[in-house]
Amino acid sequence: MSYTINNKGYYGEFGGAYIPEMLYPNVEELRQNYLKIMSEKGFQKEFNQLLKDYVGRPSPLYLAKRLSEQYQTKIYLKREDLNHTGAHKINNTIGQILMAKRLGKKRIIAETGAGQHGVATATVCALMGIECIVYMGEIDIARQAPNVARMKMLGATVIPATSGSKTLKDATNEAIRDWINNPVNTHYIIGSVVGPHPYPDMVARFQSVISEEIKNQLMVHEGVEKPNYIIACVGGGSNAAGAYYHFLNDLEVKLIAVEAAGHGIESGESAATSVLGKEGIIHGSKTLLMQTQDGQITEPYSISAGLDYPGVGPMHAHLYKSGRAEFISITDDEAMKSGMKLCQLEGIIPAIESAHALAAFDKKTFQSQDIVVVSLSGRGDKDLETYIKYFDL
Amino acid sequence: MSYTINNKGYYGEFGGAYIPEMLYPNVEELRQNYLKIMSEKGFQKEFNQLLKDYVGRPSPLYLAKRLSEQYQTKIYLKREDLNHTGAHKINNTIGQILMAKRLGKKRIIAETGAGQHGVATATVCALMGIECIVYMGEIDIARQAPNVARMKMLGATVIPATSGSKTLKDATNEAIRDWINNPVNTHYIIGSVVGPHPYPDMVARFQSVISEEIKNQLMVHEGVEKPNYIIACVGGGSNAAGAYYHFLNDLEVKLIAVEAAGHGIESGESAATSVLGKEGIIHGSKTLLMQTQDGQITEPYSISAGLDYPGVGPMHAHLYKSGRAEFISITDDEAMKSGMKLCQLEGIIPAIESAHALAAFDKKTFQSQDIVVVSLSGRGDKDLETYIKYFDL
Amino acid sequence: MNRIQQRLNANKKILSIYFTAGYPHLNATASIIKSLEANEVDMIEIGLPFSDPLADGPTIQASSTQALRNGMTTQLLFQQLEKIRETVSIPLIIMGYFNPILQYGVEAFCEKCAHIGIDGLIIPDLPVDVYQEHYQALFSQYNLLNIFLITPQTSEERIRYIDSVSNGFIYMVSSASTTGKTIGFGEEQQAYFRRISQMNLKNPQIVGFGINNKSTFDAATKHAHGAIIGSAFIKHLSTHGTETIASFIKDIR
Amino acid sequence: MNRIQQRLNANKKILSIYFTAGYPHLNATASIIKSLEANEVDMIEIGLPFSDPLADGPTIQASSTQALRNGMTTQLLFQQLEKIRETVSIPLIIMGYFNPILQYGVEAFCEKCAHIGIDGLIIPDLPVDVYQEHYQALFSQYNLLNIFLITPQTSEERIRYIDSVSNGFIYMVSSASTTGKTIGFGEEQQAYFRRISQMNLKNPQIVGFGINNKSTFDAATKHAHGAIIGSAFIKHLSTHGTETIASFIKDIR
Ligand SMILES: Cc1ncc(COP(=O)(O)O)c(C=O)c1O
């Protein structure tokens, strides 16, 4: 079984491009060109140079000694938190802005929930001097004010999404609507491995630098190329896709995907798509999503804005359905506790998304000789308010 | 003329250890051991490994193309903003915590103004599992709440300094008082190239990794080892000391130090020590400091908490007095404007401290073939509130 | 022959009206349909509301949200339509996003539509190739037409492909936009309509998006076989309720 | 012979009192001095207030801040003391941090002290080696004693070095602390005092820090030549003003 995309744009039965005809020319243009452009020498050179000099890659693979002691196994943290703008999101936006330039696009749109992807997009647009419009749910704008300010400082226009539940899902709808209205000069930079083909594959490829580096770095640290486990949180799934990428077809490397259980799977306030979702279509992709019996997409909930999405990318739907990856759900409380533990044991304040991945150690026992790589997808600076409130600091 | 420290602990006429006898054993123990410990293979290995895997070094040397175009010269940014915890401060705290461990210390104290050094200290203490006490002016605690929360999350105890003006200067006094009261088991991690000998030299050496990397990176980028100019902001002077270090005695490399003029040199609300200061003693060191005619230390002012210090390190006093470095003063308004410019041209939100360094380009003209390295000492995440208020975002 | 095809053969500019089922009131569906037929509308698109209607502008979005709040479901819509053919003979199309149909079961959905007397479906996010590969046979089995969209950006090649897969009419989106945008029907639009008209497609074209009064209806149908009014009708319902449908339609022709 | 040395030769346990010039009132200096002499105090340390007194605890810090707010300056202090020798003969020491002295000019400062009749200086942040190299000659020229501190952590070797540079007394800090801490004078402290006493230094030792009443004074002076009271006196001034200095001193001996 293959875990990479097939030539029709599917992972197993998931994926495809379920888009209105108005989007067809855009998506088709991208589909026809993305692999060709990505394989160009000039593209690769520019991409890799920016990842190195601008983003600060390679991100370290850090052996967390005190955490390892605590859990009696060998834990490496892949430090995406050290990237410019504070998360893995920038790997993708750097790739896509170069893609957009080569496609001759003059205007960039993006959706954002917590604002991380919006900031990463505004950042690369500033870098390239390209107009940037970011859609963000009206509610998220209110609760993520610092990231809104960041985007504005970077010269982006932030447009509130006032439809539906006024959060990420709706911001995505608005971005798609904008694209429908601006089909020629605009590129839509999607922020995760979601959306119509070729987005999930393209984003996964841009993020695959994570696992490429893990391989090389493990070789230096441990003299082996592969870990026993890779753990990553899954919102849409891009940091996980990047961390898994070069190990997908190597079954010796066990993959663990961590979803947000919010107040608990049974609570009705959760974002654990693999447990609660069913197959369906969201944002142009056939995948697993949380929905009513009637096929209406339901509002997810997680304390972590980046995991607060009712679907997962089609790759992850396939990894789940096929059993290739083990899916774990972590509640708000469990994640917050693990986040705090990382602070106090390793001096790293993780993004609450990443804290979900760390909580897997409380759910699952590893052998002392196991090498477990955790994707530390982002830093917790953006989450300080939440941490402060939660722990009453 | 030499610009490094002499064997008596002076840079020219500046430096020394003007400390009460109660501190003598501590400072003397450090003085006798610091060079020996720093030169140990084991120390170097651990230091370098942590800088690489934990801090994320080397920090990139990034050719800022759009900024270069704007100013018609070749501008490289040394990206200390990408370090773990967001500034150059961590280079020093990593070094000092390893030093403290080797000296058998069980308790760490530190002073902090904006909280960057406090966070960097709390971070390394968490990493090593060592008790951490951070002194912070009561007023700074109120206006830098997120960094206070960060320190608490990292397990540190933050103690308000309620004496004097209740800001950085007083926090430093309190830390020194704590050290006087705990002379055996405690190491004081000073956050800049200030304080009694050997602190200025020790901190400069820990920060010298910045210029070491600049050398290597310029070789790769430009095929030369040295820039024409290095620009850095100066609060106490540690990022500048680190960026200058390996070029200090190479007069071909011109050094520019940027101080905070606050509301203007003449306004009475300023922190431009080189212009407004006179020789004197502050925090155990003979240097330039802002003081009344009567020798009372005056309260400085800058919009940037990290530059809001009434002195400079003795190295900088010497660089100023000898003319080795050119000193420039930048007002709040000039710095804020330059910070915003970097956002919009390069997608990087700088710390307001670092924005002062960038403003030098509006004060001084460079040749188009000049290679100008700017120490981007930190990221602006900590300053968002200030940016938001200032620009009414 | 399917009612849609019959109506298209009538050689008259078609006026098609879209409304969202469950809006403005949960149980307005049947009465709106009857009223539209009574006022000599040629065709009706019944919108099955969806939580995330990404091809729609604010007006239809809001009507969908309201309809769902009112309690509209796929099942309920089918119940409301169960006896509709006892009273109306106008062509009825259900317009809905793919996910609710998928959850209902595509075959079950088609069967139910056939049973009720629905003539066709517009599923904006069901791609042509997926339709062709998986559902075309099913749709013909239940004598349901599937209507595809084209836009000013659709390539000639693709238009011909869509034409080949279509068997009712082609939904010609007047400009690159979501529903409900006010757009001109000036020379650019006419050139586009003319270009398509000159392609001699086997399926007639009906223009949608942006038609809101007599003048835009006339402009849209100059080169096309008909036009669809959606947002403008929803707006009318939202301000005037269902009472004055007659006057809204009379103002169009 | 310097007044301090004379007084030390008197073979009596010395009681020395510290106060901050300019506190509690700007012009209290002379009257406090007179009152202390009248109450048979042996020696007085006049604190020259400093903005950043880093060896001092909260009490003396606060008194310094207040004194500066009241308007105390080096110049003013010298004015206040200008005629002090007309009325008192008690040994007078100025205790101040180095920076204000440096700004006044060390030589000018010494000259002024000599002119007034100050007998010695305590400059806690002036290192012994800097003193020796740069200022020792100056101090002798003006017949000023410079008093150095030692603490329980000071090594024997360094104590001997300090003893060799000193020519009045050694200020023996009772424990590792800033001024004003309440500390015990139990066995540990006594052992420390004994240890120093047994070193047979050429300079007598006077204990400072933590002495606040008769019992701590007695304990501190068991093995030492005297003791200094600072924070406790400042506290007394802050609650009772300058009126009841007599009773404060009487409570000590
Ligand atoms: C730090 C961080 N981690 C993880 C995620 C989740 O996204 P994904 O699942 O695409 O990696 C986000 C999204 O904002 C994020 O900011």
Ligand SMILES: Cc1ncc(COP(=O)(O)O)c(C=O)c1O
């Ligand atoms: C980002 C940044 N730059 C510069 C400084 C000034 O310190 P120094 O002059 O020691 O580099 C600070 C101090 O907090 C800082 O946070």
